[in-house]
Each structure stands twice: as C-alpha cells, then as structure tokens.
Amino acid sequence: MNQELTDEINNVRGLLEARLLTLDDKRSILRSIELKALYERIKTLPDENKAAYGQAVNELRRHLDQLVGEAEGFAQALAPIDVSAPFAVNSAKDRRPGLLPANYGSEHPIMSEQTKILSIFKGMGFSIVESREIDDDWHMFGALNFPEGHPARDDYDTFMTIQTDPKGKQWIAPAHTSTMQNRILERYKPELDGGQPIAVVIPGRVFRNEDVDARHEHTFYQMEGVYVGENVSIGNLIATLKTFLESYYETEIKVRTQPFYFPFTEPSLEFSMGCPFCNQKGCRVCSHSGWIEMLGCGMIHPNVLQYAGIDHDKYQGFAWGCGIERFIMLKHGIEDIRLFESGRLDFLRQFSLGGGSQ
Numbered sequence: 188m189n190q191e192l193t194d195e196i197n198n199v200r201g202l203l204e205a206r207l208l209t210l211d212d213k214r215s216i217l218r219s220i221e222l223k224a225l226y227e228r229i230k231t232l233p234d235e236n237k238a239a240y241g242q243a244v245n246e247l248r249r250h251l252d253q254l255v256g257e258a259e260g261f262a263q264a265l266a267p268i269d270v271s272a273p274f275a276v277n278s279a280k281d282r283r284p285g286l287l288p289a290n291y292g293s294e295h296p297i298m299s300e301q302t303k304i305l306s307i308f309k310g311m312g313f314s315i316v317e318s319r320e321i322d323d324d325w326h327m328f329g330a331l332n333f334p335e336g337h338p339a340r341d342d343y344d345t346f347m348t349i350q351t352d353p354k355g356k357q358w359i360a361p362a363h364t365s366t367m368q369n370r371i372l373e374r375y376k377p378e379l380d381g382g383q384p385i386a387v388v389i390p391g392r393v394f395r396n397e398d399v400d401a402r403h404e405h406t407f408y409q410m411e412g413v414y415v416g417e418n419v420s421i422g423n424l425i426a427t428l429k430t431f432l433e434s435y436y437e438t439e440i441k442v443r444t445q446p447f448y449f450p451f452t453e454p455s456l457e458f459s460m461g462c463p464f465c466n467q468k469g470c471r472v473c474s475h476s477g478w479i480e481m482l483g484c485g486m487i488h489p490n491v492l493q494y495a496g497i498d499h500d501k502y503q504g505f506a507w508g509c510g511i512e513r514f515i516m517l518k519h520g521i522e523d524i525r526l527f528e529s530g531r532l533d534f535l536r537q538f539s540l541g542g543g544s545q
C-alpha cells in the first residue's frame with residue numbers, strides 16, 4: 188500500500204483520537220462518518236490495494252474500540268465527585284452516613300445581608316443586575332477612562348487568564364463591580380432616551396491579588412450603584428447613600444465626603460459615615476476618629492457616559508462602589524474578613540435562623 192493511502196488512514200486516526208477526548212459518549216466515535224468513509228473508500232481502490240487498506244482500516248477500528256474501552260473503564264473508576272455533598276458519595280453504601288437534616292444548613296451571611304441591602308435599593312426604585320466573574324480589558328479599564336499604561340491601573344491588581352479575548356488581551360477576574368458600568372449604561376440607554384432615569388445596583392464577586400489579612404481578602408463582594416438622568420447632582424448622590432445607610436443601620440447617620448481620585452468619576456469622593464456605634468464620641472470601630480470610611484463614589488466622568496453613547500451635555504449621573512463585607516462587618520461587629528470564606532461553622536451558625544442551635 189502506497190504512502191498516500193497510509194497517510195489517509197493516519198490522518199483520520201489523529202483526528203478521531205483527538206475528538207475522542209472531547210466526547211461524552213465515547214462509543215459514538217466508532218460510528219463517526221470519517222470511519223465509515225474509510226470503509227466506503229475500500230470499494231473504490233484498485234484490487235491490489237483493497238486487502239491491505241481494508242486491514243489497516245480494521246486495525247484502526249480495533250485501536251479506537253480499545254481506547255473507548257479504556258476511557259469507559261476510567262470513567263467508571265472515577266465517578267463524578269459532588270463537592271457539595273455532605274459525605275463522600277463514592278464511599279460504599281453501608282459506610283455512608285444518613286443525609287443531614289436540612290435545618291443544619293443556613294444561608295451564608297453575605298447572601299442574607301446582601302438581600303437586605305438590595306431590598307433597600309429596590310424600595311428606592313433601583314433595578315438589580317448581577318455582575319460577572321470574568322471580564323475583558325475594555326470593561327475593566329478602557330470603558331472606565333483608564334487609558335493604556337495609566338498608572339491608576341496598578342491599583343487594581345487582580346488575576347488574569349492565559350487565554351486571550353478576540354483583541355489579544357487576557358481575560359480578567361474583575362477587581363471591582365465598576366466593570367459593569369458601560370454595559371448598564373448601554374443596556375438602559377433606550378429607557379433614558381424615553382425619559383426614564385437609569386437606576387441600577389450591581390452586586391457581584393470581585394478579586395484582588397492581596398496579601399490576605401483581617402481586612403483584606405483575595406475574593407470578596409461589592410455592590411456598584413449607577414444613576415443617570417437629567418439635572419442629577421452630587422446632592423442626589425449623597426442623599427441616596429445617606430438614605431441607604433440609615434435604612435441598613437436603622438439609625439440616623441451623619442455623612443461626610445472628601446475629595447478622592449478615580450479615573451471614571453469627576454469629581455470623585457470618599458464617603459464616610461459618622462460612627463453610629465459611639466455616636467461619634469470615638470471607639471475602637473472608628474479608630475477613635477468618630478468617622479468610618481464606607482465607600483468610593485462620584486459623578487460619572489463625561490467620557491464614561493460618552494463611551495456608552497450617552498449625551499453628557501444632556502445627562503449627568505453618579506456611581507458608587509462598596510464592599511458588602513464591610514457593611515456586614517460593621518453591623519455585626521465582625522473583626523476578620525477571612526471568616527466569611529473560612530467555612531467555619533461556629534461563625535456561620537450565628538447567622539442561621541434561631542441562632543443555629545444545631
């Protein structure tokens with residue numbers, strides 16, 4: 188049999204071996220059209236080649252059959268693992284504990300507190316859109332007015348994938364929920380044009396390359412707020428956040444702003460609240476200053492509005508971004524942010540209904 192015919196079979200062999208790795212139903216490789224085509228091809232060959240070619244195709248089929256058998260055996264030995272199962276599902280039946288009663292579990296405090304926070308904003312007319320856990324360079328930086336090489340990019344040191352997006356940039360685990368601003372502005376622009384302000388809060392999980400300690404986690408939750416309309420001022424921003432804080436902490440709260448810098452807001456502000464735990468007399472929570480820094484905010488930069496096709500002469504907006512854990516830590520006197528991701532039952536059970544008596 189000549190080299191051309193040998194190559195023909197070897198090409199199909201390489202193709203099918205590669206495909207086999209991706210198939211859920213391994214056995215379907217034996218019914219593939221490429222293999223069938225090789226059998227069909229036998230008939231078309233000159234007589235002197237038919238026997239050798241047919242033998243080689245049979246050999247390929249046996250080879251694939253063997254690979255399928257091995258893959259099936261491997262799959263049986265390695266049944267899928269359910270990491271959320273309360274026991275090892277692959278352990279022998281008589282060695283498994285009974286299922287745990289459902290009342291052993293409870294909602295994670297981040298989720299239950301986030302629900303409270305979101306319901307306050309819902310009551311104020313905000314819609315809720317969830318953030319995403321992987322994003323591109325444009326939404327992380329470009330659309331937020333961070334030019335290429337801008338030093339402010341260094342403040343958002345996070346994780347990246349090896350794979351790249353269609354523009355050749357690495358995918359990014361978002362370092363803040365502000366990555367959603369451009370999407371929200373574009374998505375709600377038709378409503379803005381129809382006379383409705385854009386009012387959206389965006390909760391989401393974010394990531395930073397941090398030296399982890401009691402105040403810093405590599406994975407945490409943020410909530411972004413975006414409001415755009417006509418005649419929107421910084422007074423609206425402050426009133427919105429003050430109303431939220433008073434509702435969440437169920438007490439009257441003084442607020443203070445100081446100038447800050449973000450590329451995507453102008454002016455940018457650091458927003459603090461008067462310490463509600465000592466009535467601003469000074470305590471451990473507020474480091475005896477009477478004030479607690481809560482979040483960053485500001486008026487949305489005209490460039491950011493423009494990138495989403497919004498006329499910045501006609502419309503103005505404000506935005507803020509805040510860490511959800513920070514609100515919860517202050518409310519419940521939690522001193523170490525690492526507890527949230529620790530899986531420690533003694534910590535979690537304090538938040539379960541009925542005080543977690545189980």
Ligand SMILES: [Zn+2]
Nearest residue numbers: 462465470473
């Ligand atoms: Zn205090």
